[in-house]
Amino acid sequence: MLQQTQVGTVIDYFERFMQRFPTLESLAVAELDDVLALWSGLGYYARGRNLHKTARICRERFSGQLPDDPDSLEALPGIGRSTANAIVAQAFDRRAPILDGNVKRVLARHAGIAGWPGRTVTARALWKEADSRTPASRAADYTQAIMDLGATLCRARRPDCPDCPVASDCRALLEGRIEELPERKPQKERPAKTTTLLIIENDLGEWLLERRPPAGVWGGLWSLPEAETVAPDGQLEALKAPPSLVHQFTHFSLTIHFERLRVAADPSSKVADSRQSWFSPEKALANGLPQPIRTTLEALADSSPATISSFEREPAGRDRGR
Numbered sequence: 001m002l003q004q005t006q007v008g009t010v011i012d013y014f015e016r017f018m019q020r021f022p023t024l025e026s027l028a029v030a031e032l033d034d035v036l037a038l039w040s041g042l043g044y045y046a047r048g049r050n051l052h053k054t055a056r057i058c059r060e061r062f063s064g065q066l067p068d069d070p071d072s073l074e075a076l077p078g079i080g081r082s083t084a085n086a087i088v089a090q091a092f093d094r095r096a097p098i099l100d101g102n103v104k105r106v107l108a109r110h111a112g113i114a115g116w117p118g119r120t121v122t123a124r125a126l127w128k129e130a131d132s133r134t135p136a137s138r139a140a141d142y143t144q145a146i147m148d149l150g151a152t153l154c155r156a157r158r159p160d161c162p163d164c165p166v167a168s169d170c171r172a173l174l175e176g177r178i179e180e181l182p183e184r185k186p187q188k189e190r191p192a193k194t195t196t197l198l199i200i201e202n203d204l205g206e207w208l209l210e211r212r213p214p215a216g217v218w219g220g221l222w223s224l225p226e227a228e229t230v231a232p233d234g235q236l237e238a239l240k241a242p243p244s245l246v247h248q249f250t251h252f253s254l255t256i257h258f259e260r261l262r263v264a265a266d267p268s269s270k271v272a273d274s275r276q277s278w279f280s281p282e283k284a285l286a287n288g289l290p291q292p293i294r295t296t297l298e299a300l301a302d303s304s305p306a307t308i309s310s311f312e313r314e315p316a317g318r319d320r321g322r
Contacts, residue, residue, distance in 0.1 A: 003083070004044050007151070013042055025064055028055040036221055036288020043291070049220050050078025068092045089139040097130040098143055099123075102150025107133075108182035109154060112171030116183045191252045197224035197293070199241065199260040199300070206278040207297065208263075209287065217249070222287040225276065227259065235264040242299065247292045256292060 001010045001017075017038050021027040027035070032052055039048035054076045058066055066087070067073055073084035082103075085096035099107075104117045107129045115122035135142050153160045159178060161167050172181045200208040209222040241260040246253060279287065281301040285294065 001042060001047070003047060005042055009042070013038070024055050024058055024066065027052065028059040028064070032220060033222075033287055037286055040221070040288050040294055041291045045219060045221055045288070045290075047078055048288075049214070050076075053077040054079065066091070068094075070096060086143060089143040093138075093140045095134055095136055095139045096143075097127070097134040098147075099126055099130050100147060102147050102154075103130065104150075105156060105182055106146055106150045106154045109159075109172035109178060110166060110170045112175065112177070112181070114181065114183060116185050118185055122183075192255065193252055194255045194257070196227035196257045196259060198227055199224060199258055199296075200236075201239075201260070201262045202278060203262075203264065204278075204280075206280050207284050208276055209279055209284055211275045211277075218290045220288070221290055222279075222284070223290055223293050224258075237262040237264065242296050245292055245296070247290075258296065 001014055020034070020038055021030060030052070032049065035052045036045060036048050039045060042048070057076060058064060062072075067076075068088065068091070070081070070084045070088055073079050073087055074081060079087075082099045086098045086100070088094050088096040089098065104126055107113065107126050108117065111129050113122065113125050113129065115125075117123055117126060133146075149164070149166075153164045161170070161173055161178065164170070167173055172178045198208075202208070208225060210225045212218045212221050212223050214220050239260040239262055241258040244255060244257045246255050248254075281297070284297060285301065289297070
């Protein structure tokens with residue numbers, strides 16, 4: 001969870017996750033929907049899917065235990081070199097150099113390593129530095145300490161150099177390059193995309209949800225069908241939709257418009273697409289949903305009578321201006 005997400009955001013999710021899945025075995029036997037439901041809102045959902053896959057692999061191949069060597073760990077879904085080494089160091093207290101975001105910043109500054117850490121030559125230099133500095137003993141303590149140094153003192157913005165225990169020989173501080181190191185990723189213009197999602201309700205008050213493909217945006221989660229998706233048979237009645245919203249992904253910005261429809265077909269009839277299914281609002285919100293979709297559906301489910309009255313029927317058609 002801490003990969004690409006800040007500690008303050010993770011804590012509540014972690015506590016709920018561990019209460020539901022206290023052991024590797026309990027995670028391995030769980031349904032993916034249950035895992036993604038607890039992951040909903042954290043983003044980068046491939047992490048949740050990979051965690052679930054890894055638990056099942058450990059159950060099948062490693063007698064329900066997490067392997068204790070870097071190569072076996074790195075072969076598991078979603079575990080890279082630094083994460084594998086961090087597990088070895090912190091779970092098994094064995095020497096293994098790590099290079100997470102905080103450690104990259106500490107080493108780039110203290111050793112005066114120029115270049116964006118995402119470049120191969122820079123990453124190679126940082127790994128060499130990480131390896132040379134990792135002690136032979138107290139691996140767990142050292143690993144936690146250097147991560148904490150980056151998180152609490154050697155911060156990306158407003159680093160606390162006066163309180164840093166290794167400031168005396170920090171090359172970036174001595175050379176006045178604290179703000180320059182590590183170098184930032186070259187900026188690219190973030191493309192803007194637009195989609196229209198359908199909120200389709202049936203006569204039982206259920207919503208039609210669609211399982212996203214395993215790979216790609218919101219992979220494996222339940223979401224609203226896109227406008228291009230074939231709707232279920234029956235007479236469709238247009239209702240006033242929730243307002244549009246903008247959701248930021250790492251590599252692009254997505255504007256989401258909504259159409260809200262009521263289908264007068266027999267609600268017990270099956271939908272044509274096997275990826276689609278009807279859910280009551282309660283069951284829909286118990287699924288793994290992308291955060292903007294969850295927020296929108298929660299607003300509909302929790303609408304007060306005054307709010308519901310503002311969602312009265314309106315002529316069919318898309319309001320692109322929302």
